[in-house]
Amino acid sequence: MSFGGRVLPLDRANVDTDQIIPAHNLTGIESKGLGKHLFTGMTGGPELLARYEGANVIVTRENFGCGSSREHAAWSLADRGFTTVIAPSFARIFHENAYNNGIAPIVVAASDIDVLLSAEAISIDLETERLHVERTRESESEGHPEVHRHDYTFQLDPLRKRFLLSGGYLAFLNAKIPDVRAWQSARGAA
Amino acid sequence: VSQSLFEKVWAAHVVEELPGGNALVFVDRVVAHEITTPQGALEIERHYGDKLFDSDRIVAINDHVSPAKDMETAIQAKVLRDWAKRHGIALHDIGQNGICHVVVPERGYVEPGMTLACGDSHTCTLGAFGAFALGIGSTAQAGAMLAGCLVLQRPKVMRVTIEGRLGHDATAKDLALYVIATLGFKGGTGYVLEYRGSTIEALSMDERMTLCNMAIEAGATTAMCPPDETTISYLRGRERQPGGDAFETKAERWRALKADADAVYDRELYVDVDGLCPMVSWGTNPGESVALDATVPHDADPASLEYMELAPGQALRSLPLDQAFIGSCTNSRLSDLRAAADVLRGRTVTIPTIVTPGSQAVKRAAEREGLHDVFQDAGALWTHSSCGPCLGMSMGVLAPGARCISSTNRNFPGRMGTGGRVHLASPAVVAASAVLGRIASPNDLHAVSAMTETAVPA
Numbered sequence: 001m002s003f004g005g006r007v008l009p010l011d012r013a014n015v016d017t018d019q020i021i022p023a024h025n026l027t028g029i030e031s032k033g034l035g036k037h038l039f040t041g042m043t044g045g046p047e048l049l050a051r052y053e054g055a056n057v058i059v060t061r062e063n064f065g066c067g068s069s070r071e072h073a074a075w076s077l078a079d080r081g082f083t084t085v086i087a088p089s090f091a092r093i094f095h096e097n098a099y100n101n102g103i104a105p106i107v108v109a110a111s112d113i114d115v116l117l118s119a120e121a122i123s124i125d126l127e128t129e130r131l132h133v134e135r136t137r138e139s140e141s142e143g144h145p146e147v148h149r150h151d152y153t154f155q156l157d158p159l160r161k162r163f164l165l166s167g168g169y170l171a172f173l174n175a176k177i178p179d180v181r182a183w184q185s186a187r188g189a190a
Numbered sequence: 191v192s193q194s195l196f197e198k199v200w201a202a203h204v205v206e207e208l209p210g211g212n213a214l215v216f217v218d219r220v221v222a223h224e225i226t227t228p229q230g231a232l233e234i235e236r237h238y239g240d241k242l243f244d245s246d247r248i249v250a251i252n253d254h255v256s257p258a259k260d261m262e263t264a265i266q267a268k269v270l271r272d273w274a275k276r277h278g279i280a281l282h283d284i285g286q287n288g289i290c291h292v293v294v295p296e297r298g299y300v301e302p303g304m305t306l307a308c309g310d311s312h313t314c315t316l317g318a319f320g321a322f323a324l325g326i327g328s329t330a331q332a333g334a335m336l337a338g339c340l341v342l343q344r345p346k347v348m349r350v351t352i353e354g355r356l357g358h359d360a361t362a363k364d365l366a367l368y369v370i371a372t373l374g375f376k377g378g379t380g381y382v383l384e385y386r387g388s389t390i391e392a393l394s395m396d397e398r399m400t401l402c403n404m405a406i407e408a409g410a411t412t413a414m415c416p417p418d419e420t421t422i423s424y425l426r427g428r429e430r431q432p433g434g435d436a437f438e439t440k441a442e443r444w445r446a447l448k449a450d451a452d453a454v455y456d457r458e459l460y461v462d463v464d465g466l467c468p469m470v471s472w473g474t475n476p477g478e479s480v481a482l483d484a485t486v487p488h489d490a491d492p493a494s495l496e497y498m499e500l501a502p503g504q505a506l507r508s509l510p511l512d513q514a515f516i517g518s519c520t521n522s523r524l525s526d527l528r529a530a531a532d533v534l535r536g537r538t539v540t541i542p543t544i545v546t547p548g549s550q551a552v553k554r555a556a557e558r559e560g561l562h563d564v565f566q567d568a569g570a571l572w573t574h575s576s577c578g579p580c581l582g583m584s585m586g587v588l589a590p591g592a593r594c595i596s597s598t599n600r601n602f603p604g605r606m607g608t609g610g611r612v613h614l615a616s617p618a619v620v621a622a623s624a625v626l627g628r629i630a631s632p633n634d635l636h637a638v639s640a641m642t643e644t645a646v647p648a
Contacts, residue, residue: 012493014375014475018602023581027262029228029269041604063376066409067602069311070226071327092379092411093311097327158210169329173337174238176214180338183205
């Protein structure tokens with residue numbers, strides 16, 4: 001499973017779940033096929049998606065995914081091929097939902113977001129938890145292109161990283177049922 | 191070891207500590223509604239033999255669009271209904287339903303010390319009972335239905351002490367908006383807000399629910415109020431609570447459920463609300479709220495201003511409105527309807543005004559008091575219970591550019607309809623604004639009627 005790729009720069013804070021997918025698109029019973037609604041609640045959202053077609057990494061500012069618990073936000077991102085969202089912070093429920101749907105929610109320092117927003121592509125190694133960016137810039141003195149390389153480290157939740165890589169949240173819980181029943185009997189007996 | 195209220199409830203439900211600060215947390219109650227439940231229920235049916243950990247712990251409620259508005263929402267309701275019936279799950283459906291966060295407490299499904307989860311961010315409402323109640327995604331909800339547990343990062347705990355007497359016309363909604371504006375739209379992220387203080391003790395359960403309902407609007411995992419006699423009186427005699435000695439035995443346990451005096455918190459916030467005035471939101475998140483008397487801040491986010499078509503320094507009072515809405519899990523309980531009716535009694539609304547009770551039980555109780563006559567005499571629409579236009583799904587969605595004053599919880603861009611603009615306020619402020627057709631406090635109505643009276647020739 002690949003997590004790096006082309007960047008869609010979403011240079012705004014507090015992108016809420018109503019902007020990611022408006023509630024009038026929550027009328028289905030399946031988690032598939034919601035990509036067509038992605039960012040339709042955001043001013044300029046559909047244009048941004050068209051302009052960065054093929055992008056699979058979103059770089060954005062603080063508090064991404066705030067608001068509703070709707071997992072449709074993660075489903076619609078995943079359906080459009082997004083595998084990574086990089087932000088200085090996430091809302092709790094979106095953060096959990098991302099891990100359960102193959103989307104890596106990567107937290108970096110707010111001061112690093114400007115560089116990442118201007119990157120065309122980002123390579124991501126989930127195993128070593130490192131980001132790598134190469135930006136080509138005209139050199140100010142010489143006038144010829146210069147390649148700037150930036151490396152960042154990040155930390156994922158070690159348990160949820162397993163869910164992210166294997167989609168195994170429900171399988172994990174299913175395997176816990178005997179333990180939960182035993183705990184419950186012990187609690188009842190106490 | 192001294193523990194906060196949250197820590198006591200948490201510790202009593204941890205089945206297993208897991209890597210990375212996570213825990214396997216037992217869930218006493220799962221609330222399932224038609225928008226976020228079908229996906230997980232179908233997943234369990236397809237891959238886990240349709241088994242549920244304990245169907246008695248689940249309550250299913252068709253609430254968001256009920257009755258259905260079209261074929262798609264009819265299918266959602268049918269999937270929830272069929273699934274509930276197949277598993278013998280308690281079901282509240284058309285005619286006996288309402289917004290899940292209103293139905294759950296009024297039927298006594300929530301109680302102090304309980305853990306409760308629902309695929310709905312406003313589940314934090316139920317923290318008012320001293321329960322650990324939180325919103326989760328559909329997959330997490332499915333896990334709780336399948337295995338009786340959630341995988342959760344242990345949240346930090348912020349003790350929020352509220353002291354002081356609210357000013358005239360200020361309500362729990364104004365308190366909620368004030369706390370969010372103080373804490374910031376994401377200031378509570380990663381925390382459980384543990385409320386305490388004389389102001390909290392004086393609040394009714396309806397008011398505590400309004401306050402806790404909006405904890406998510408500060409990013410908090412949830413909020414909790416310490417259970418007390420107000421909590422116990424509310425729950426006594428509720429449908430899902432036992433009667434007689436069995437209830438009193440539980441009540442004794444709840445009385446003992448409180449934070450230790452020397453409990454240590456990750457953060458402390460002290461909020462003085464003495465003389466607090468009615469609040470109103472001006473921006474595109476609930477943290478962007480100020481006193482109704484105030485002006486749009488000079489350091490306002492330009493994107494919010496552009497969306498709301500407002501300018502820094504502009505007065506909020508007297509801003510012309512296109513619609514008013516009283517409803518939602520924040521402010522649709524009987525006391526909210528009474529507050530709105532007190533303002534509307536003998537007056538007439540001048541803009542389209544929709545009043546949507548929080549449950550069918552609230553609707554009937556309101557009608558027994560004649561509140562439906564007050565609303566309809568005033569020219570407002572009195573509807574059945576539903577989430578309705580709060581989230582732009584049905585029953586009063588805004589047109590692009592329309593400005594609505596609303597007793598709901600979110601003013602996000604497009605929340606009540608693409609391009610619609612939302613100002614959050616208390617039911618009393620919404621009612622007063624509906625009369626004048628512009629943002630107003632109930633006190634402004636007195637000023638208007640006084641002027642009218644003086645103008646009448648003797």
